[in-house]
Amino acid sequence: MSEMAFTKPLLKGDRVERARLYKAPGEQMFGFQVACKTISDGIAASKLAKEGGAQFLDINCGCPIYEATRRGMGSAMLRKPRALAKMVAGIAADSELPVTVKIRLGENDKKIVVDTVVDYLHRAGAAAVTVHGRTAEQRYKKAADWAKVGEVARSTAMPIIGNGDILTHYEAHARRVESGCTAVMAGRGALIKPWIFQEYKEGREWLPTTDERVGVYRLLVSYMKEHFGDDERGRKKAWYFFPWHFDFLNRYRPLPEAVYGAASREHPLIMTRMDLTDARVGEAGPEGLGWAERLLRCEHPDAHEAIAAALWDAGSDADAVTALERIGREGVEAWEEAVRAGGRGGDAARGGGLGVGGPAGAEGEGREGGGRGGRGGRGSRNDDAELERG
Structure with a gap:
């Protein structure tokens, strides 16, 4: 940049x-x-x-x-x-x-x-x-x-x-x-925030709404359909990559410079553990988030599969948001509990502490691999996944 x-x-x-x-x-x-x-x-x-x-x-x-x-x-x-x-x-x-x-x-x-x-x-x-x-x-x-x-x-x-x-x-x-x-x-920052280059070019931050982020993610869907094909075969090929992206995209949090600028000079934000919500940016706890937003911040691999499927199948951004709201309402609390029970908080090896669990400002412990168990072949390819992240 x-x-x-x-x-x-x-x-x-x-x-x-x-x-x-x-x-x-x-x-x-x-x-x-x-x-x-x-x-x-x-x-x-x-x-x-x-x-x-x-x-x-x-x-x-x-x-x-x-x-x-x-x-x-x-x-x-x-x-x-x-x-x-x-x-x-x-x-x-x-x-x-x-x-x-x-x-x-x-x-x-x-x-x-x-x-x-x-x-x-x-x-x-x-x-x-x-x-x-x-x-x-x-x-x-x-x-x-x-x-x-x-x-x-x-x-x-x-x-x-x-x-x-x-x-x-x-x-x-x-x-x-x-x-x-x-x-x-x-590198990893661009996987969490694909719009970081536009922010840098324009010298200003963009704090997208849930609907706006869904639009960005569906743009990725359109590129994948163009490259792999908009059919079952194309979907199968895209699925090697697409749900995996949400292991990064779920870490997005609004990080306005007025709130986080000073902290970023003390410790990099990508390495900082953060809760699901932050009152400093006007978030009043998980219940204050919309179901779609809460789902998009969920770390569970099954949530990522569901998000990917909803985005792939949706006919419009509005349809995608509606589907994510429904999925979040029906399943996100159980997925969040599973993450807490399994210790799936953020850690440095996964690209920083951005994620659920752990106090803001605490550095992650770090662990080898990406922890993507339960996703077919991808669960055993943590080195390959991190190779993509590096």
Whole structure:
């Protein structure tokens, strides 16, 4: 989130010349992120990305999930900075697109290699580097170290994109300014609030009503139907992804800067445990919420299945709201009780403490995987789910 100017490396002998690719004010840039460990795979991905309309290729060398690291990809590549740089140099030399790289601080607290890796990647011809302010071992259990991200940004001529714990436009702006990064990246925050980019672009918060959020979610439905098909086969394919999205979307809470701005500077909001409602924003407890709103905030996987089905089947936004009101009235209290009984409060590994249970301001304990049991094949693919989140 910024006005970016990427550089495309052109290798000539031992010298790297850089032809600039600019993002004009107000213009959107589309990039394609991949995980790979060989030059040939990276070049092949770059060609596909270009054919798909991408303007840059991003290589994810920061993902800490076993499903990636066991294949020698993601954050496993930080163990051998020279080999990583050699791969990036080979891809950048033959790629028609600028190549950017996403990394973490290192493998663990005893192996912080980010400065070395950034230096190598700069010399390898990377156009920019995204630095996630945690080690691979930390996953999402602790707040991102933006002080270290800032140190990296100020110590190199390489464009640095800061990443970690961005949920609101005011957090994004503060992190970019304070760190000195060229830009910032929102990951899990964008899954909770897909409109965070519009907020940042316009410099103002949007606190959507229940009906407005349903409209956003049904827009996602329309994209899925267009891509997978509006039939039973298309629905089956979409269901691998669609209910899962509500494991993030249910964490949305209105977070006006006037109320939460100061707290966000003390502890990232995405890592802060919050109750179902907050009197500071005019919410008078669960009973004061509409049934649809209460349902949309429910953490139970069965609620997510029901929400997804209602949105998919509805003929209009109004029909969807009506269906969600009915489902909430009939089932949300039982689902909420099941969540409380099962300890399904928010935690850091799930992307922060936003959720039911636990006092506001308390940091989540963190746990491995996504806890998505009871959803067919997806319940056993927690690493895959977190790979998508990272």
